[in-house]
Amino acid sequence: MxxxxxxxxxxxxxxxxxxxxxxxxxxxxxxxxxxxxxxxxxxxxxxxxxxxxxxxxxLLALLDSWKDSVLAVLLAEVAVSDSPAGQLAAVWSNLSDTSDEASGRWPVLEQELWLRAARDPEVADVLRVRNAEALRFSARQLDGWTSAVGARPTAAPDGLAVLVKALLTGLALQKRLTPETVPDDLALRGIVALVGLPTDTADSPTGMSPVSTDRTTD
Amino acid sequence: MxxxxxxxxxxxxxxxxxxxxxxxxxxxxxxxxxxxxxxxxxxxxxxxxxxxxxxxxxLLALLDSWKDSVLAVLLAEVAVSDSPAGQLAAVWSNLSDTSDEASGRWPVLEQELWLRAARDPEVADVLRVRNAEALRFSARQLDGWTSAVGARPTAAPDGLAVLVKALLTGLALQKRLTPETVPDDLALRGIVALVGLPTDTADSPTGMSPVSTDRTTD
DNA sequence: GTCTATATCCCGATAGAC
DNA sequence: GTCTATCGGGATATAGAC
CATH class of the missing domain: 1.10.10.60 (Homeodomain-like)
Structure with missing residues (x-):
């Protein structure tokens, strides 16, 4: 044959x-x-x-065979069992875990591609498509999640996905350069603020304490 | 001579x-x-x-002679005259303005340096120092600002500076690749959520409308 | 301190045998 | 389709005149 x-x-x-x-x-x-x-x-x-x-x-063939959907995948994987805040914490800790091989390389590779896209229209086109898909998916996930846990998001689903992705990206970059400036609980606070999880009552059903820094010592 | x-x-x-x-x-x-x-x-x-x-x-000599403080400078420049939300909007629009030469180049250059730092410890050291200075300054600015306008921030000054910088950075990256996914008013909403500017009453003294998309059509 | 010239190396891409 | 050999170009860095 x-x-x-x-x-x-x-x-x-x-x-x-x-x-x-x-x-x-x-x-x-x-x-x-x-x-x-x-x-x-x-x-x-x-x-x-x-x-x-x-x-x-x-490079283009490679991009074509990739999933940019790291965030999307993470959002999909969130277990329904934990508390709402715990779920958000899980997303962040998976994303920012530098010990994991795939996750550890993710920010570097992503930035490399972004940078290339900034100077190479061909790469930019591919990245745009991928980005749009990932955002669409994330928006759906976030939408379901926020209404399920009764959060009051900062923006409509599409916009919220952009905001969350942006914050997570920025935090991942900052953590890579200076890990001690972005403790897990700070990241969680930021995400919580964007998705509008209530935090002001002492023992709300969200599982998150309002003031102090306590969870996920990593 | x-x-x-x-x-x-x-x-x-x-x-x-x-x-x-x-x-x-x-x-x-x-x-x-x-x-x-x-x-x-x-x-x-x-x-x-x-x-x-x-x-x-x-390259090292160049880094040594630079100010990374783009964000810090912007925060310092905020006019005291406008409404609180308007001031935040001004920061974002200056930062994301791709027509301005310096600002337009800022994200690309910053990412290039970050990427290099991820693989070159020598560059990483210089960048860390610079970053620490900028964050310290931003934290002071934000602290003064939030207490002046009566905002209820998501985190303490140092943490808040990290969060705001992260969100702005992430949004700038996203906007560079796909401008239409990050309208000015979305960015503003995100920042407002982090710094804790009240938005829920119809005509609060913040100068920001609670629901619709109206300001800075760019 | 600055220039000219050059040594040395490595890269992307092509040509042609198999 | 894959390998070997090679071309042409451009990079960092050095040597030596001035």
Missing amino acids: ARTQQERKAETRARLLAAAADLFADQGIDAVSVDAVAEAAGRTSGAVYAHFGSKQGL | ARTQQERKAETRARLLAAAADLFADQGIDAVSVDAVAEAAGRTSGAVYAHFGSKQGL
Whole structure:
């Protein structure tokens, strides 16, 4: 059968993409040569050009195969069991956990792509599509959540998703540079303020204390 | 006098730094060659190495001569004349104005530096110091402001500064990629929620309407 | 301190054998 | 489709004249 050939081709493509994802994430796209990607995938640079035509082609193919939906995924995974504030805390701690491999690399990779998009329209287009999808999904999740727990959000679902994503992104950046300036409970407070979870009564059913700093010592 | 020599040296140094700031900001640090910097400053690459030893040395000297305090400056500049919400709106519109040259470049440059810091401890150190100063200053400004206008902030001054900076940063990034997803009034709502400006009464003295989208059509 | 010239290296991409 | 070999270009950094 000709199947073996096709399989090898497909495997090569997959291995190249995986290698690129790895290397790009932790060394930066510009710092990684085509040869390095090929070698990490057990091939040579010729294979890269046969499959993707150029380094840029490789990057675009990679973006096309990705989920930007880290936030969306996290929102989807939130367990319904915990208290509302506890759920928000879980989202943040997963997002900001630098020990986890995928999450740890997420902010760096995301910023790298954003920066590239700021100077490369082709990348910007792909990123915009992905971003729109993720926001749509997050908006739905947040909408369901806020009405379920009786929160009074700062803005309509679409806008709220933008605000929450923005705050989480900014906090992740800040934490990466100066972890001690963004304790978990501060992040939680910020999110709570945006989604409008009530916090003013001493023992509200939200499971969050109004003033002091107590939960998730990480 | 030997003064002429010294002056020329100082001027060369200043011109090199200025040229580097310009080029780095709009093409990216890696994309700019030492030769390009020198040429833009009316010198040759030899001058760069005589003054800074390496490209990295040039970058560090540049960081050392910078103010990261864009946000701090903006907070300081807020006029006392307008309504509280109007003042917040002014901060955001100055920060997110992509037409202004300095502000337009700010997010890109800031992200570039952040990204570099994520992989280069030397840069990270410099950035941390700068960031700490800016946050301290912002915290003082915000503290004075919130008590002056009678807001009920989400967190203590230091924490509040972190939250506000994070939200503004995240929103600026989002706006750069997809401007239509972050209208001015949405940004304002988010900031208002964090600083705890009251918005629930129909015509409160804050100058902000509670529900609809009306101000600063940009 | 500054310039010119150059050493040295590495990258992206192509050509051609298999 | 994949490899080997190589071209052409551009980068950082150094050497030496002035």
